[in-house]
Amino acid sequence: MSINASRSPEYVARALLAFLEIWPPVDLSTIVRKIGLSVVNVPSDFEGALVRIENRPKGVIGLRTGMSKRRRRFTIAHEIGHYVLPGHGISRAFCSKKRIGLLGKSTNEFESAANQFAGEFLLPRKAVSAMIGELGVSIDTCELVSECFQTSLTAAAVRCVELSDVWVALVESRNGVVRQVKRGDRFKDYVPINKKFGSEALANELSENQLHKQGMVPAWAWIRIESTSLKIMEDSFLIPKYNRVLTLLSEMT
Ligand SMILES: [Zn+2]
Known part of the structure; x- marks a missing residue:
């Protein structure tokens, strides 16, 4: 070849x-x-x-x-x-x-x-795109993708975000501090890196007893924005072994 x-x-x-x-x-x-x-x-x-x-x-x-x-x-x-x-x-x-x-x-x-x-x-584009087209981008979808293709949850989540055609970003954090961000093509907002996320973020509530939390939060908890009233969907998952939290930020549905 x-x-x-x-x-x-x-x-x-x-x-x-x-x-x-x-x-x-x-x-x-x-x-x-x-x-x-x-x-x-x-x-x-x-x-x-x-x-x-x-x-x-x-x-x-x-x-x-x-x-x-x-x-x-x-x-x-x-x-x-x-x-x-x-x-x-x-x-x-x-x-x-x-x-x-x-x-x-x-x-x-x-x-x-x-x-x-x-x-x-x-994680082939065609197959992953079909899955997120059917299921949307969420931690649950990312877990399913990681199981189907035998990859880490992080790799599956990055792929879901980069192949998505909606406003969505993946944030990796440790100890309340944002470490890395992967933005989907339509996500033009700024998530400050090496800064603590806001006190209203659901990621603050995760522990070994509650690994996963999803719900609406004020947008300012994660992104730099003037509005104090805009809300976004946060879907956060704690990986205790590595003390890392993966968070998907998306528009409310
Ligand atoms: Zn290499």
Whole structure:
């Protein structure tokens, strides 16, 4: 299979899946074998690595030992991206934890492309769009998507937001402070980063006894806005293991 260098990472992901006749949720062990890769676990500082075998269409993916099953899947897909994307023909790639994932923008174009590839490879636009078209974007939908495609809730939520055609954003926070924001195409408002969200946010009420909360809140609790009366829908979910809260902000329905 030869790939035109001008094709997007998403296009290459779709083409590779079609070429291998594999459908989601993708069986990564079959794919890595078919394209000449093997996977080894190594105690390491990096999250994932790709080492090509010189002059042969083969390579080895190295994974940091101890990562979760779904994190492994995303990391393998990311390294497959480095292996097949045009222009990534370097002999070795070592990828740090913060550079692998859909949330947050990598300033490195190769890492960014490998993440886009992995996003489409594991969470295909066509299938995810059909699900959110039917169910809308909510934490419940994101959980269903993550189960169907065997990804983390965060990866599923990012994909749901970026493929949505309504006003919606995903916010990741820790200890009441906004860390990262993924805005859908129609979400033009500003969510301050590295600032505490408002006292009226439902995310303040989450605990190990109540992981999920949904309801209307004043828009100012999350976004920079003049109006004190406008309300928006907040759908927040606590991931206790990582002490992270994922919040979807959307218009009231
Ligand atoms: Zn990488």
